[in-house]
Amino acid sequence: MLGGSRDVGSTAVPHVTRGLTLRFVLLTGMAVGLVGLSALIQELQGASTAWIVGQSHWSRSQQHASFALERYLTSGNPAALAEARAALQVPLGDLDARRALEQDDVDLARARQGFLQGGNQPGDINRLILSFRYLGHLGYFRDAVHLWQQTDHGLAQLQAMMDSAEAMHADGRVEPAMREALLVQLQALDRSLQAQARAFSLALLNTASIVRMVTLVVGGLSVLLITVVAVLLSRRVRHDLIDTESRFRAAFYQATVGMLKLDHAGGIVEANQAMADILGYRRDALLGMELPELLVDGELVLDEAGEIDWPRQLRPGELRFRHADGGLLWGRWSGTLVRSPGRxxxxxxxxxxxxxNHALARExxxxxxHDPLTGxxxxxxxxxLLELxxxxxxSHGGTHSLCYLDLDYFKLVNDGLGHAAGDQLLRGFxxxxxxxxxxxxxxxxMGGxxxxxxxxDARQEEAKQVLQRIARNLGQAGFQRDDGLPRVSCSIGVVEITAEVADVNWLMSAADSACYAAKQAGRNRVHCFNENRMALEERLLEADRLAHVSSAIAENRMLLYAQRIEQVGDPGFLHYEVLVRMRGTDGQLQGPGDFMPAVERYGMGMALDRHVLGLLFRHLQLCPAHVQRxxxxxxxxxxxxxAEPTFLAFVCDLLERNRGLARKLCFEITETAAISNLDQARSFVEGVKARGCRVALDDFGAGLSSFGYLRQLPADMLKIDGVFVRDMDIDPVSRATVRAITEIGRELHMSVTAEWVESEExxxxxxALGVEGLQGYAIERPMPLEKLTQPSLWRETPVPSSRLS
Structure with missing residues (x-):
């Protein structure tokens, strides 16, 4: 029933609205129509007046012409004749205008000119033309036009008499009898024309009287009709308002959302049952309460006078309300001020x-x-929290401590007892x-x-004492189990939080390093991060260098250099390694040793690799002759x-779009990187080799298990770590290492290249040992890649004859 009530109200309101709209449209249309009708009647009255004024001009000018002609006949003065002809032009102009309007193809321009000649006002000419064209066949106006047409013959006679009189005087034969006959004829013609003019004027006056009568009747009927409609409309509006108020009250009390009607002071005048249910009151108990009693402190907005600031208070939002049981609830609040005249x-x-909703949002x-397992x-x-x-x-100084704790032997618990036991251990810890x-x-x-x-407010030493107690008492904690596994212990790293700390990343890295040191020292102990101030400043300097690298990449200040690699026995084979340099904002050139440590420490290696590969491919695309060579x-x-699969996808995309370059490229990966990420390294090697590239293991020999991993990485080239190459002429162990790597490479069908070749010896x-590639200052120093790719340079054979021996 509640839903049905809402449906009826919702359908009735549009129906009422449409009814009121139609009535207001009708009333408005009638008003507009009345205004239009009034304007039309005013135009008709203006046209009537214009015709009467025009007839007056016609009549005076005709009489003037007759009198002037009479003087001419009597005196023979040419000026009188000219005066007569000028006066006659007025009725002749009206005559010409009427004839222009009477013809089948109406000539409006001629009609306007004729009415102007007839002495009519320019503002009345359109009224004269329109009324003649569209009302000339109605009643008295039709009679007036007919009377006007009858004057045409008389005007023609008057003009002929002027011509006869002028001819008579021109011949000099003015006979008294003839003059008297003309005067008698003129007087008779004048009386006839004046009689016709009076009849024409009377017809126009009758037309004007009818227009006035119609105006009065139409105006009265319009006023009466509008009054009736307005009375009916007001009664209907009153009825609709009463009906709407009834429906509104029904909707107010039956609504499922809380509704309140308040007075200006905040007192509750009306409240529906939903509002009472929300707040936990009886509905009659809410009546008489005030809004401040329902809102939590701070939710009521007051003005300077201490009264409720309703414009601000009624802004839509969520407010905290007091429940009847003292609890707090959130209500989405919206409202409006209702102003009624006299109230x-x-x-x-x-x-x-x-x-x-708020509870769900908090959850x-x-x-x-928060961590879902431990809370x-x-x-x-x-x-x-560390940022704070x-x-x-x-801002305020002081020192705090960050501690990094890692459970020892946790993997044994997970593997031996299952993940449920591991989760229980983590919760207990x-x-x-x-x-x-x-x-x-x-x-x-942190995870895992x-x-x-x-x-x-704890320095390292204070934190260390607290943590040692935690580690010492850990064995007595209630979550220990007698399951034959090692007793639970933890390794802890500590780092101080001071104003000199670079950022949160450094802070967490330092704590992690200290925790790792505790594990390396035997586990179940506390290790403090003890970098001195110089080391800390070096970290800050590295962070600054990293920022310079980022800006250099963005501003295209990373430069590519290249160092030739001599192929023993094939001096014409063009082989080089691409190196990177950074041009500082001051224009100085910086080598990799100035920025690569920061890049590798702070995880920016992949961004730099992407940039270098992009520069290299763009440069080689512009040098097709060099690529061919x-x-x-x-x-x-x-x-x-x-270690990042997306980088392999990036490289493969480059190679797919530049297939001609793939067989010219050899990717160098360090031995230590390959060993630490063997699976990822194998995926990378297989991915690029499948597209025609070669792979070299760089710095080979630096790892602890170099030879054991060779079979698992399908590389094409070994580059001997320069540490062994540099000292092989004075260190037998280094020479033996170089010999061993060369032999292993030969057995595995890999080419071997030596780095750091700094002397001819x-x-x-x-x-002599059979190393196939030589790279170092003794071969050639690095040069800009642009210089190496110049045709004039690679056409020459730069290898001295002494190196071919």
């Missing part, structure tokens, strides 16, 4: 209970910032840590078995790029 301003408000927010803050929230802590120490900290401290879970603890071009790829020893 005090009232307020109508709608309130919808959105407490559940979502909690899940976004501790998660990594994102940890980083946010850094801002605090930079989280509860234990929360119980061990003070108010103002916090504990969070790694936790973070923040100790406020090119044997092999080596380009380095960082460990960070190897070392180059000769390498050739």
């Amino acid at each position: 005090e301003v009232s307020v109508f408000a709608i309130i919808e209970d959105v407490s559940q 979502v927010e909690h899940h976004a910032s 501790l803050v998660n990594r994102r929230e940890i980083e946010r 802590a850094l801002l605090d120490v930079r 989280a509860d234990y840590l929360e119980g061990a900290v003070r108010e103002g401290d916090w504990v969070g879970r 078995d790694e936790f973070a603890m923040f100790l406020a 090119l044997g092999l071009c080596n380009v380095n790829v960082s460990a960070q790029s190897i 070392i180059a000769a020893q390498l050739r």
Whole structure:
């Protein structure tokens, strides 16, 4: 029934609205019609007046012409004749205008000219033309036109008499008898024309009288009709308003959202049952209460006089309300001021209970910032809290401590007892840590078995004492199990939070490093991060260098250099390695040693690799002759790029779009990067080799298990670590290492290249050992890639004859 009531109200309101709209449209249309009719009647009255005035001009001019002709006949004065002819032009002009309008093809221009000649006002000419054309066949106006037409013959006679009189005087034979006959004829003609003019004027006056009568009748009927419609409309509006108010009251009390009617002071005048249910009151108990009693402190908006500031209070929003049981609930609030003439301003408000929405939002927010397993803050929230802590120490000073805790042997628990036992251990450890900290401290879970603890206002030594107690008491915690596995312990790293700390990333990296050092030292211990101030300044300097690298990439200040690699026994084979340099904002050129450590430490290697590859491909695309001459071009790829699948996709896309360059490229990956990410390294090697590229293992021999991993990586080239090459002429161990790597490469059908060849003596020893590629200052120093790709340079053979021996 409630839904049905809403449906009836919702359909009735549009029906009422349409009825009122139609009535107002009708009333408006009648008013507009009356205005138009009044304008038309005024035009008719103006036309009547214009015809009467024009007839007056016609009659006076005709009489004037007759009198002037009579003087001419009597005196023979030519001026009198000219005066007669000029006066006659007025009725002749009206005559010409009428004839222009009477012809089948109406000549409006001729008609206007004729009426102007007839002495009519320019503003009346359109009225004269329109009324003649469209009303000339009606009643008295038709009679007037007929009378006007009858004067045409008389005007012609008057003009003929002027011509006869002028001829008579011109011949000099003015006979008294003839003159007397003309005078008698003129007088008779004048009387006839004046009689016709009076009849024409009377017909026009009758027409004007009819127009006035019609105006009065139409005006009266219009006023009467509008009055009747207005009375009916007001009665209907009153009826509709009463009906609408009844429906509104029904909707008000039956609505499922809370509704309140308030007076200007905030007193509740009306409230529906939904509002009572939302707040937990009886509906009659709400009546007489005031809005401040329902709102929580701070939600009421007051003006300077201490009264409710309704324009601001009624802005849509969510307010906190007091429930009858003292609890708090959220209500979506909107309202409007209702101003009625002669009455005090009232307020109508709608309130919808959105407490559940707020509860869901709080739950979502909690899940976004907390770990679902332990209930501790998660990594994102940890980083946010650390940002706040850094801002605090930079603004107010002081020192805090960040502790990084990693459970020892957690993998054994997961593998031996299952993930459920592992989860139980993590929850128990989280509860234990929360119980061990003070108010103002916090504990969070980084992920896996790694936790973070923040100790406020605690230096490293103070934090170390707290953490040693935590580690010592961990064995007595209630979540330990007698399952034969090692007892649960944790390794802890500590770092101070001071104003000198670079950023949160550095802070977390330092704590992680300290925790790793604790594990390396034997686990179940606390290790403090003890970088001195010089080391910290070096970290800050590295962060600044990283910013310079980012800006250099964005501003295209990274430059490509190249260093030739000599192919023993094939001096014409063009082979070089692409190197990168950075031009600073001051124009100075910086080598890789100035910026690569920061790039690798802060994970920017892949961005730099992408930029270098993009520069290289664009440059080689512009040098087709050089590419045709090119044997092999080596380009380095960082460990960070190897570990990221999206980088392989980027490289493969470049190679697919530049297939002619693929067989000219050799990607160099360091041995340590390959060993630390063996699966990713194998995927990268297989991906680029499938597209025609070659792969070299750079710095080979630096790893601890170099030879064991060779079979698992299908590389094409080994580049011997320069540390062994540089000292092989004085260090037998280095020479033996170079010999061993060369032999292994030969057995695995890999070419071997030696780096850091800095003297001709070392180059000769390498050739004797069977090393196929030589790279170093003794061969050629690095040069800009643009210079190397100039045709004038690569056409020459730069290898001295002494190196061919």
